Amino acid sequence: MTKIIPPAEIAEMVGTVVGTSDWIDITQERVDRFAEATGDFQFIHIDPEKAKLTPFGGTIAHGFLTLSLIPLLTEQSDCPRPLGIKMAVNYGGNRTRFLAPVRVGKRVRGQFKLLEMEEKRPGQWQQTMEITVEIEGEAKPALMSEWITQFFV
Template identity: 45%
Template sequence: MSSAIEDFIRANEGQSQLSDWMLVDQDLIDRFADTTRDWMFMHVDAEKAAETEFGGTIAHGFLLLSLLAPLRGEIERPRVPGLRTGLNYGLDRVRFVSPVRSGSRIRARFTISELSLEAPDKLREVMDVTLEVEGSERPAVVARWLTMYLL
């Protein structure tokens, strides 16, 4: 392992960053519903959803999961030495912990929990992600996001 990669791992494992707030409004929810063809009433019918325990429409879990990509794009990330490209390697342990009501604001906390050299030209990153809802103690989503960096 090169000293630059060793230094990068030492400097970045355990580091956390927080995105800016993002509004999850009904227009965003409706557009996601149209894209995925998931028109379940609790997402798109304000009148019917108001009669549920949620008191109104809520975002799709998969919408929230997909918003992690633009939220991650907002944070300042250190450049991996010798990086050719980064590839989304998948997600582990995804949980939809609490609903996000239409009109709520969310942000994501990204913590690099592990960096490991998988091969001389492959660095694997394990990032713990928590999607927070403004004004709520409970997160909306928790997950582990895996990225493979090709060196």
């Protein structure tokens, strides 16, 4: 169950893993729809027959598709949410690394470690999370990112 608590209480959790998301299926349909949305039609993403001939052995998700799942993974997680939130916006990232390909047919989930939570001005909080997108059954994660979100309460 998601906790809704004052932002100052979230700030007390800095340095800890504050949540994990549900698993999300990476289907060929999801990958194809992302290709349509972005215009990235590289064969390793959309052509299962050609992709079988690569070291991946089949199609893989776009790295940016995996990164773009962060809002969904966050929404489906048990991370604490700021009390009285009026709006949240993506502010950017400090670092993002794509560490392993996500093969179509796999599932991914997010693990969230709070690195920073500070009040920038009254009612405006900035949160930095280390987000690890794990691939079910694999030791190496798909990506790690320090992601910054601003909350307005």
